[in-house]
Amino acid sequence: MKKLILLITAIIILSCKSEIKTEPKPFDQLTSLMDNYAKESLNNGNINSIALAIYRDGKYYHNYYGAIDKGAQNLPNDSTHYEIASITKVFAGSLAAKAVLEKKIDLDDDIRIYLEGNYSNLEYENTPITIKNLLTHTIGLKQKTPKGLKNVMSKMNNGDYENSLIDYDINNLLSELKTVELNKKPGTFYNYNSVGPELVAYILQQAYNKPYKKLLEDFLNELDMNNTYLQENKTDNKPVINNYTSQGQLAYLGKNPLLGAAYGLVTTLPDLSKFMVFQLESTNPLIKESTRVLFEDDDSTLGYLWQDLGTAKEEGFFYSKTGTSSGVQSGLLLCPDSNYGQIIIINNNSEASSNDWGNLFNTVEKDLIKFPKINLKSILKSEFLKDIDQACVQFNSLNKDEKYFNTSLPSALNSLGYELLYSNRDASKAIEIFEYATQKYPKSFNLFDSLGEAYFSIGDNNKALVNYKTSLKLNPENVNAEKYISEISRIQSQK
Structure with a gap:
């Protein structure tokens, strides 16, 4: 006061x-x-705790609030590790954009040229699935998650693999893909999924003849994100912040048994902020490429696994990605035309906490848009x-x-x-x-x-x-x- x-x-x-x-x-x-x-x-x-970071016109600020565990005195800090769920996808998108610029892949490539064996089912009315379709969630599968992978995900959410390895990997997914059915023409219907990003990672492995994990690590090293890594299919993963479900119970670990392109990236707020600053300050051509509009319909505009791309009257061009898991709600928003960005992560996932997170996210953005003018209503609220x-x-x-x-x-x-x-x-x-x-x-x-x-x-x-x-x-x-x-x-x- x-x-x-x-x-x-x-x-x-x-x-x-x-x-x-x-x-x-x-x-x-x-x-x-x-x-x-x-x-x-x-x-x-x-909400138990909040990690918040903002960037505007070259100035940066971040802070932490609350307690990781209700009733405790454990405020998050710069060493707190967060699993950022689907924000993981945009790192795969950035690597795909880099591969396009380096002419390692083409967006219109039929994905079957990178797959060994018969995948004659991966087309609809003579239209094959392309890399662009993988990046924009428009692959056209009748069931967006193959049966075996869906079963594994259900078991993981129930804690069945908390202390054991998941008996499924990328090879199982490739086998299942031979039996899936398409009921939509690829590139025409948006249906958010995790299969597309994992196939992007697999294709990048083939294009570079290098493990996806290594490609990701090299990219993270370029950004000096030294505290960011994949929560892999292991029993000895590094400690991650406690996350809480809609019932207020500890959420199970979100291990990724595949390649790590859809979810499972673990980072700290300072590290993720480096990615935010990179997007707003760097002249690296992969940024412009990765935020290019690849698909648009009445409800969605997508780039390379970025979501909600658009141009607003006041703030100009913007793009974002959110991440949601059984115990996490995270969001990253970038507006290069107005030179601002924001990150907000909470370690709860319930309808009420998500609403509060959304309200906070929108309130923060409104003030960033108007800056350097200040919200006098908020200053005088009390x-x-x-x-x-x-x-x-x-x-x-x-x-x-x-x-x-x-x-x-x-x-x-x-x-x-x-x-x-x-x-x-x-x-x-x-x-x-x-x-x-x-x-x-x-x-x-x-x-x-x-x-x-x-x-x-x-x-x-x-x-x-x-x-x-x-x-x-x-x-x-x-x-x-x-x-x-x-x-x-x-x-x-x-x-």
């Missing part, structure tokens, strides 16, 4: 054009907000909750200097209300904020719409209806208000 007061005081002095020339340091303010957001997420009680009138006075005083702050008071109140409603799950406080905002800004259709949503969320349909109707009167084109008015009318007619 002392830091917050000092921060606000410094800004007020600046805005009043004091003779003191020291300006606030935006990146320090930003990192302070990151700490606050993470601690607020922990307060919901669904003041808003104590004395909303006084907080509004402070807000308007500080917000005169548009160089430093990124939002108007109506937008700030609206954002705070939604944060209370969905992130903090405090509907009564959210309604209090929205009510105050609609009184202060009686011509804002959006604020009345938000107040209607808050009342609807607690089942007070009468008050919800009143506010939605007010919103629609202020803006006859508010489709959302029309929808809810219709829905509430339908509900009330059934009583």
Whole structure:
């Protein structure tokens, strides 16, 4: 709280054009907000610990929050090892991009030229599976995981292989591939899977005549990622952070019995951050190649195993990858046009913890997009909750200097209300904020719409209806208000 007061005081002095020339340091303010957001997420009680890293315009920050095991005093640190689940895939994608640039492989290669034996089944209507299809999850298999591998994965999730070797490897997968069936034309239908990345690794082995593990290690060494390795099919794997399932139980180790391209990469936050910085600072051509769009449909845009590629109006080009396992939720987001990136890892996996992780991820990104302008609503949040009138006075005083702050008071109140409603799950406080905002800004259709949503969320349909109707009167084109008015009318007619 002392830091917050000092921060606000410094800004007020600046805005009043004091003779003191020291300006606030935006990146320090930003990192302070990151700490606050993470601690607020922990307060919901669904997440044990958080590892967070941000990068913006050449500046980097990372920190840890909570306890690995609830009730303990074991805060994660730079030596804590995380299994990052499907983020593993983008390392295989980077190696594939490198192989394309070095003309070791071609994206349109029929994968059967790298497989020994008869795989006449790996085509549909005379269209074969290509390397591009492996990289974009568009291989067209009727069952995305062959029966034997699916059985092994189920056993592993039940802990059957916790202290023993998994009796399945890449050769078993290759044998099973001779019996699989395609029911979609390759390259036309997205179906997320782990088979494609493992086959990419196998093809890279053939192309370079070198084990995939060695290819990966060489790449990691180039990035100085000395604390990153594969969680292989062993009984003596190095220690990884305790992870917790949706039932709050310790999750079993996610060993990879194949080549290690789909999941199983273990790293530290500083090491994974080196990969983030590499993506944003390096001129290595494999970055541009690996983030090139290879497949796009109504729901998905994919590069070399990257997901959610796109271009946004404000932040420009972005790409990302998330990783989810029985006890891990991780995410890596990069935006080279705006020169920012973020990593957030938690050691829980439940619906509630995933929602909190997602809210935190989105909140962090919003502030990174606006930087160097700072989120004044978040700086003054505690003041808003104590004395909303006084907080509004402070807000308007500080917000005169548009160089430093990124939002108007109506937008700030609206954002705070939604944060209370969905992130903090405090509907009564959210309604209090929205009510105050609609009184202060009686011509804002959006604020009345938000107040209607808050009342609807607690089942007070009468008050919800009143506010939605007010919103629609202020803006006859508010489709959302029309929808809810219709829905509430339908509900009330059934009583």
